Amino acid sequence: MELGDIPPLDGISVLIVEDELVFRRQLSAFLTKLGAAVTAAGDGLSGLELLGLQRFDIILLDVVMPQLDGVGFLQRVSPPQVPVIVISGKSNLDDLRKVMTLGASDFLVKPIADFNELATTILTAISDKEDTELQLELAELSDHKQALREHDSQATRVFNDLQPVESAMLANYFYHYQVVGYSLLPLFGQVGENRIAVVVLDLSTLAQDAVIAAVIANGYFQDLWERYEKGTDKRAELPTEALGGLNRIICGADLKAPLCCFYALYNSHSVTFANGGVLGLEAPFQDFYPDLPLGSSLRETWDTHMYEVPSSSLVISKHNLINDKLKIKLLPS
Structure with a gap:
């Protein structure tokens, strides 16, 4: 697939938490070419440390990892403040159910055959998160609408x-x-x-x-x-x-x-x-x-x-x- 056919990820900061070195480098190279700012960790504990130091727009999380797996990672951050896309093998369906319950936004199954799907899934997860935040903001604003409509002095201030x-x-x-x-x-x-x-x-x-x-x-x-x-x-x-x-x-x-x-x-x-x-x-x-x-x-x-x-x-x-x-x-x- 031509890179031009894949939606760009300009300016999106991505944290990859994945223990398989070759796959981690593949993901990093692909997302970097699409314009994303990529940071990678080889296990859940390292990922948590990076998450405490920097703000990310999205997290790509492996399920099976040494030291701290995907389930343990999400248990530490649940509910996650940013979208989390879980990457799992087909043999890990029970763990996949657990991470989705803990607040993961979506999942992809290894091996990833279509990287276009990865880029689209990232953009969709971020968009869904923004829509949810927007609805919360509008709901909060609605509480103040009537007061602003009825009280000229408050509206003027x-x-x-x-x-x-x-x-x-x-x-x-x-x-x-x-x-x-x-x-x-x-x-x-x-x-x-x-x-x-x-x-x-x-x-x-x-x-x-x-x-x-x-x-x-x-x-x-x-x-x-x-x-x-x-x-x-x-x-x-x-x-x-x-x-x-x-x-x-x-x-x-x-x-x-x-x-x-x-x-x-x-x-x-x-x-x-x-x-x-x-x-x-x-x-x-x-x-x-x-x-x-x-x-x-x-x-x-x-x-x-x-x-x-x-x-x-x-x-x-x-x-x-x-x-x-x-x-x-x-x-x-």
């Missing part, structure tokens, strides 16, 4: 807490913004050494759900930028995928209206962006018609555009239908 400082240095850039009104919210993040991420949220159509949407979007982007910094999630540098991830959350949040969200990456000479429903953007963005707002469809892709910045600074200006205004200036240091 939360909204004010979300606003970034008006002027700051970030990722070798100086930003400054001015806002008139309470329906527009900018967010700023660092993506690598030479790019600054800018988010514009237009909350004017959400009425009582405006602050709830702002809390969701702020939490999503702050987490996205943090995971990018750790090398575990590349969506921060891909505007269409960044909006797609937030769209899944907004669709599940049961808001009264969709969320209009603009996401841009600026690197001093160009800006790459995707626009989920934000109207009223001024030059140089006025010629790029906005795509659908988030939450209006279960789609996962938005059009990505690029604009070459002719000067040494970038200005993002916007007004909305209720005449609130936002102006952001970005300048390389």
Whole structure:
């Protein structure tokens, strides 16, 4: 099978706990070629030590090992904080049942004939874990929805807490913004050494759900930028995928209206962006018609555009239908 036919694992950190040296090296080489960051241990005790020193996105765990086998390993960490894929021989079905009961996400049977299945199983396990965490977050948020909808003063305090400082240095850039009104919210993040991420949220159509949407979007982007910094999630540098991830959350949040969200990456000479429903953007963005707002469809892709910045600074200006205004200036240091 051509490597190009197999889904990439860029930025995913994998802990392999496997005592068979040749198979362990096979797994490591294959996953490394797909872009994963691989750490390997030859037995369960060594795996536990590594797990205490470093955070991993997923664990590949052999069942039969010296010193501490897969069952003993999972008993020490149950319930596991990250997905665990068990690799087992067909003769170990009883142990396989035990590890699945202890919280393993999935299993593969040795010998692995199709490495495409391994890559797909890893991605599925991580996606399922993220979906579970998302549902828990939404359930927790639902407890606060009614309070935010019914108490204007509480909602105002939360909204004010979300606003970034008006002027700051970030990722070798100086930003400054001015806002008139309470329906527009900018967010700023660092993506690598030479790019600054800018988010514009237009909350004017959400009425009582405006602050709830702002809390969701702020939490999503702050987490996205943090995971990018750790090398575990590349969506921060891909505007269409960044909006797609937030769209899944907004669709599940049961808001009264969709969320209009603009996401841009600026690197001093160009800006790459995707626009989920934000109207009223001024030059140089006025010629790029906005795509659908988030939450209006279960789609996962938005059009990505690029604009070459002719000067040494970038200005993002916007007004909305209720005449609130936002102006952001970005300048390389």
